[in-house]
Amino acid sequence: MKAIEEFIKKESASGILLIFATILALALSNSGMSSLYASFLHIPVEIRVGALHLNKTLYHWVNDGLMVIFFLLIGMEVKREILEGHLSSLGQVALPGMAAIGGMVVPAAVYLLFNQNNPIAVGGWAIPTATDIAFALGILSLLGNRVPVSLKIFLMALAIIDDLGAIIIIAIFYTTELSTLSIAIAIISLAVLITFNLFGVSKKAAYFIVGTILWVSVLKSGVHATLAGVALAFTIPLNVKDENKKPISPLKEIEHNLHFWVAFFILPLFAFVNAGVNITEISLSQMSGAVPTGIILGLFIGKQVGVFGFSWLAIKLKLAKLPKDGNWVHLYGVSVLTGIGFTMSLFIASLAFEDDSIFQYTDKLAILAGSFMSGIVGYFVLKSVKNT
Numbered sequence: 067m068k069a070i071e072e073f074i075k076k077e078s079a080s081g082i083l084l085i086f087a088t089i090l091a092l093a094l095s096n097s098g099m100s101s102l103y104a105s106f107l108h109i110p111v112e113i114r115v116g117a118l119h120l121n122k123t124l125y126h127w128v129n130d131g132l133m134v135i136f137f138l139l140i141g142m143e144v145k146r147e148i149l150e151g152h153l154s155s156l157g158q159v160a161l162p163g164m165a166a167i168g169g170m171v172v173p174a175a176v177y178l179l180f181n182q183n184n185p186i187a188v189g190g191w192a193i194p195t196a197t198d199i200a201f202a203l204g205i206l207s208l209l210g211n212r213v214p215v216s217l218k219i220f221l222m223a224l225a226i227i228d229d230l231g232a233i234i235i236i237a238i239f240y241t242t243e244l245s246t247l248s249i250a251i252a253i254i255s256l257a258v259l260i261t262f263n264l265f266g267v268s269k270k271a272a273y274f275i276v277g278t279i280l281w282v283s284v285l286k287s288g289v290h291a292t293l294a295g296v297a298l299a300f301t302i303p304l305n306v307k308d309e310n311k312k313p314i315s316p317l318k319e320i321e322h323n324l325h326f327w328v329a330f331f332i333l334p335l336f337a338f339v340n341a342g343v344n345i346t347e348i349s350l351s352q353m354s355g356a357v358p359t360g361i362i363l364g365l366f367i368g369k370q371v372g373v374f375g376f377s378w379l380a381i382k383l384k385l386a387k388l389p390k391d392g393n394w395v396h397l398y399g400v401s402v403l404t405g406i407g408f409t410m411s412l413f414i415a416s417l418a419f420e421d422d423s424i425f426q427y428t429d430k431l432a433i434l435a436g437s438f439m440s441g442i443v444g445y446f447v448l449k450s451v452k453n454t
Contacts, residue, residue, distance in 0.1 A: 067285065080329035081204020084408070087334040088341040088434070095342035107339055120285070128339050129416055132332045134295040135283055139328050140229045141299025142321045147226055149304055161386035162223035162375060168376025169404050170195040170223070170231050172370030177360035187357050190418040192235045194364025194436065196410030199225035201437065202403045205445050213396065213448055216389035224373070232410050233296050240417040241289050248287035252294070255280035259301035262263060268308045270316050273298065290417065333409060340412045343430045357425045358432035361411075365436030367442075369405035375396050399448035405440025407433055411438050 094103040109124040122130065147153040153162075173194035181187040202221055206213050258276050267273075277298040284294040302317045352358070367428055380386040388397065410432045419429060 068311045079204075080333055081198075081200040081207070083330060083334045084200055085204070088408075091338045091340075091342035092345070096346055098437050100327040100344060103342055107342075113318055120282070123228040125339050128336055129413065130285060130291045133336060133413065134292050135324065136295070136328050136332055136336070137233070137292040138295035138299050139324050140226070140233070141296035141323060142302065142317050142324075144226055144230050145302075146304060146317060146321065147223065153226070157386075159223070159227075161380055162220055162227055162388065163387070164376045164380040165220075165224050165373045165401070165404075166227035166231060168372035168374075169197065169228060169369050170372070172372030172375070173364035174212065176368035178362040180356040180363075181359035182369070184356065186419075186424070190357060190361070190415065192232070192239065192414050193411050193418060193429065193433065194368055194407060195226045195228075195235070196232055196407040196414060197225045197404045198406050198408035198410060198437070199229075199348050200329065201408050201441065202444075205403055205406070205441050206400075206448075207444065209448050212451060213400075214389065214391035217392045217396050220389045220392075221403065224404065228404075229410065233293065233438045234415065236290050236414070237293055240371070240414075245287045248283045249289070251283035252280055252289075255283060256297055256301070259298065263301045263303050266303065268303070268314060269315060270302075270320060273302055273316070275383070281379050295390045299330060312418075320376075336409060336413075340416065341430070341434065343427045343434070345431060348426060348428055348431055350376055352353075352426055352428050353431065353435075355425070355428060356387075358428040358435075361429060361432035362436040362439070365405040365407050365411070365433070366439045369407075369440065370402045373402035373404045377401065393451070395447065395451050399444050399451070401446035401448055402440055405444070406437040408437045411437070 091103070094100065098326065106122065107125040109122075111122060111124055111127050112119040144153075153159045174191045177191050177194050178188065181190070199222060202225065203218065206218055206221065255276050259273060259280070262272055262276070277294070280298060281291060281294040284297075285291040299317075302320060303315075304317045305313060305315055308314050374397060381388060388394070415429050415433060419425065
């Protein structure tokens, strides 16, 4: 329980920091400093080692580089929860699992309802399916003990399954043309990492060295680079013995060490470089278009209907129970909060629409609007519950 409380505390604080990073990005992009902000995003950063050449803007280094570390952390959280945590038994996974499925299927359906006839817009169907656990737990932290810990654990488990779903979606639907050589190097690297795991290699440096080769090869392959982080995570052993035959957990150690940097540096920086939308150049008529409408309603309506509806179904079919000390209003309020897509929604939007201006940035503003609405309404729903 102590580890869970520490996780929630860090995620909550990170969510508050994300809010400030978003406000700062919006302030800069809508002021006289907008050109400076744009120049910052497009600072060229180059790495060259022999024939290997990586030349990207700061914006792309954050999305294709630093976000790999974020996905590494997600992968380790998923693995730990499946092996010994809140996803380790069918009874524990039933409610958040059903809720996560509903929270992906219904928002996608809402989005496609508005965009099914536009072949370009259809690619954004996964944008409203995401949940930002840091933001959502940040809202819950403002409510103190009005929300039972069991509801926070439910939200955490749901978001982890949600992230796993996003990883699968990215792997299947957002992969470009493939490089055979790079794919081959990635497969060899992954095979080496699996061998390390099978032979009980405990040196974290060994995993990171081969993991770096895996990341570069995946980056060059056409498969999105963040998947390298997930693949690496699943090969890092949860429990192993070091050279002195002492039991250690490389996965837990790395997860603990990375959590601070992801929560307080990588995610806020990601928010800062992705949330800067010039709203002065976007009209109300543009925001009423099919893409922004599908995203806003997918996040604000689709998420709460999907999560709450599938949770209700699981409980009524006796596949799961209401979280301890929670009631239906608690569950509904948390369901509304899952509409805070933010980080993962922005990330998927950057993959779905590689040209940021294709929909005049209304997609990004719609993500902010849908997430904001979900956060505000969810907060007041939960605040209305009498503290017993």
